[in-house]
Amino acid sequence: MAANTKTNVKPFGMADKVGYAFGDFGNDFTFMLSSMFMMKFYTDVMGVAPGIVGALMMLARFVDAVTDVTMGQIVDRSKPTKDGKFKPWIRRMCGPLGIASFLIYQSGFAGMPMGFKIFWMFLTYILWGSIFYTSVNIPYGSMASAVSSDPNDRAQLSTFRNIGATMANLIIGTCTPLVAYEVVDGATVLSGGRMTIIAGVFSICAIICHLVCFNLVTERVEIPQNTTKLDVGKMLSSIFTNRALLGIIAAAIMLLLGMLGMTGMAPYVFPVYYNSGSAQSMSSLASNLGVLFVCAPLAAKLAAQFGKKEISVAGCLFSAAVWILCLIIRPQNAIVFVGFYTVAQIGLGMFNTVIWAMITDVIDDAEVKNGVREDGTIYSVYSFARKLGQALSSGMIGALLTMIGYSDAVAAAPASYPDVLNNIFNLACIIPAIGLIIVALALIFIYPLTKGRVEANVAELERRRSK
Secondary structure (H helix, E strand, C coil): CCCEECCCCCCCCHHHHHHHHHHHHHHHHHHHHHHHHHHHHHHHHCCCCHHHHHHHHHHHHHHHHHHHHHHHHHHHHCCCECCECCHHHHHHHHHHHHHHHHHHCCHHHCCCCHHHHHHHHHHHHHHHHHHHHHHHHHHHHHCHHHHCCCHHHHHHHHHHHHHHHHHHHHHHHHHHHHHHEEEECCEEEECHHHHHHHHHHHHHHHHHHHHHHHHHCCCCEECCCCCCCCCHHHHHHHHHCCHHHHHHHHHHHHHHHHHHHHHHHHHHHHHHHCCCHHHHHHHHHHHHHHHHHHHHHHHHHHHHHHCHHHHHHHHHHHHHHHHHHHHHHCCCCHHHHHHHHHHHHHHHHHHHHHHHHHHHHHHHHHHHHHCCCCHHHHHHHHHHHHHHHHHHHHHHHHHHHHHCCCCHHHHHCHHHCHHHHHHHHHHHHHHHHHHHHHHHHHHHHCCCCCHHHHHHHHHHHHHHHCC
């Protein structure tokens, strides 16, 4: 069941890195659109209460508990083809994924009864996230182990994956606010018709990016088909006794809570609190350029010198400190808030840039202990944790917005609700600060894969494969 490196294939190179970047570019054309604008679309355009939107997004994650692990098992038990074991799934499922994302943002249904709108939101969100996104993202993430067995190559793949995600964030976060918002009676509001068109364009872009990934990336490490009989009890025991996996799961849940707390509150703090859709666009542009020009060139080098766990802890604590300082200063100028947002994203970006390489470290650690390579299963569990973090973030934001009294009426006349505005600002700072502090604590006290242990695992696997 151990992996072996293929012979007579082209060496790892730039095509793999660029192709892998396009894979997450495609993923985030739909994922970040959902994270940034789905709740805003359903609260402000469709008129659904934010608490209901958040609750339904959380409920969908219980479905993911089944679909993610099921997809991981399907991937592990699938036979390798001439294109590899993981790549074929990306080509098969990228079309349905794009279509499902587009169906979420149908503003033509805004006049339908509330029951229908809630049903439509839940149905399309399940199809997108629990079925089709899972069927692309699980094989895509698992594929890193098959592209190269070298930890430095994997760190580069993780860096380029983050570059791809950052480019998607740059386009979605910068361009969407400039197009999607319109000024009505002095208030900056979201246009439903424009959002439908934007979702369609992004779905097409996602499909193109996934196909580029399929054509550029080469699987070099032959991951054999897992033919052992599925023992659910043994699988669960393996998961819950894997300290490295539990540590990265805890960190991932809180990372998404902090990160999506930032992006999820952006459509409220910028157009509502600061009455500036352009400032939201500027925050995305500045923060993503910061990640590209600071984190992308430095993270892999710093990780090689100090360790991935070590630089991730430092980056998260730095980002949390920036948000606490912002809460204390309470800038009244939107541009100053953009500055805080950008610096905080750079700190967070250090962890985001190396996190995907950390997953392959977890997979290696499990293989050293158990003698079995289970890329799909381990990655699917991690993917579910990320979705759980996304759901908790959405559910929490929806519940808190409802608690402070936010509704589409506030979006239409924000000056009439000063207490709601102040609470929006507070949430925009407190949510990411708390989330990122807990991320750092999870990495410090639970996640055991220090630089030394990762290097020891790589050496042990090389020794086994050379026999």
